[in-house]
Amino acid sequence: MKGYEPVMSFGEDVAQMYRDRGDEIAAVAFLEQLAGPGPALELAIGTGRIALPLAARGIRVDGVDISPAMVDQLHAKPGGDQLSVTLGDFADVPVLGTYRLIFVVWNTLFNLLTQDDQVRCFENVAAHLTDDGSFVVEVFVPAFLYRLRHHQHVEAEAIAVDEVRLDVLRHDAATQRLEESHVSLSRAGVRLHPVVQRYAWPSELDLMARIAGLRLKGRWGGWDRAPFNASSSVHVSVYGR
Numbered sequence: 001m002k003g004y005e006p007v008m009s010f011g012e013d014v015a016q017m018y019r020d021r022g023d024e025i026a027a028v029a030f031l032e033q034l035a036g037p038g039p040a041l042e043l044a045i046g047t048g049r050i051a052l053p054l055a056a057r058g059i060r061v062d063g064v065d066i067s068p069a070m071v072d073q074l075h076a077k078p079g080g081d082q083l084s085v086t087l088g089d090f091a092d093v094p095v096l097g098t099y100r101l102i103f104v105v106w107n108t109l110f111n112l113l114t115q116d117d118q119v120r121c122f123e124n125v126a127a128h129l130t131d132d133g134s135f136v137v138e139v140f141v142p143a144f145l146y147r148l149r150h151h152q153h154v155e156a157e158a159i160a161v162d163e164v165r166l167d168v169l170r171h172d173a174a175t176q177r178l179e180e181s182h183v184s185l186s187r188a189g190v191r192l193h194p195v196v197q198r199y200a201w202p203s204e205l206d207l208m209a210r211i212a213g214l215r216l217k218g219r220w221g222g223w224d225r226a227p228f229n230a231s232s233s234v235h236v237s238v239y240g241r
């Protein structure tokens with residue numbers, strides 16, 4: 001998508017609409033177990049959907065994010081001003097020190113748009129993990145791409161008298177990129193919410209981990225530790241030394 005920058009997907013309007021997804025309790029329980037006494041670092045912390053309830057369990061949680069609008073929302077929430085957040089690109093892991101737990105959830109690893117950036121992220125994570133530390137990645141499994149016709153997808157997300165919302169997506173198999181826009185049509189005009197992702201299969205992520213000196217320690221089909229199998233649409237993967 002020519003002219004696209006990841007920060008465009010997380011401006012003021014998106015930050016203000018950002019809500020819980022419903023998996024927060026299970027995700028926090030899963031992460032708390034691995035964090036031990038902490039500290040923990042969330043890559044792409046956003047508005048603190050996961051970081052705030054994890055910090056409320058008594059664990060120090062730091063964060064990295066590229067969007068000032070998302071971080072402003074985090075800081076405005078109760079307890080949000082207690083968290084140390086670095087503005088920057090999470091592929092760089094631009095923080096000091098080491099962490100018992102580093103995590104990146106909700107498909108956000110795929111917001112790094114090249115294989116190089118994703119490998120760089122794994123390498124920088126490895127440099128900031130304690131020897132017994134864990135790196136947790138939650139992303140979708142790209143198997144749904146097999147069902148696309150002509151590498152495209154359009155869905156009517158909502159049809160109301162005063163607004164129609166469409167999800168428009170195109171797949172580029174050569175770059176492993178998904179170019180998507182959520183389009184709102186209403187009397188107020190047309191609003192576009194573009195987002196681009198570079199997906200990877202679980203096996204490619206495992207190789208990235210090995211390049212970074214990490215290995216897969218466990219993989220589940222969700223935060224509830226459902227087994228990972230051919231029907232899984234997401235995976236929660238834990239890497240360590």
Ligand SMILES: C[S@@+](CC[C@H](N)C(=O)[O-])C[C@H]1O[C@@H](n2cnc3c(N)ncnc32)[C@H](O)[C@@H]1O
Pocket residue numbers: 006007010043044045046047048049050064065066067070088089090091105106108111112
């Ligand atoms: C889908 S949201 C997830 C936020 C939060 N982790 C959660 O689960 O609610 C993705 C977040 O990633 C951030 N982001 C995207 N690309 C980034 C990058 N290269 N470096 C740092 N943050 C990035 C966005 O600003 C946004 O806050």
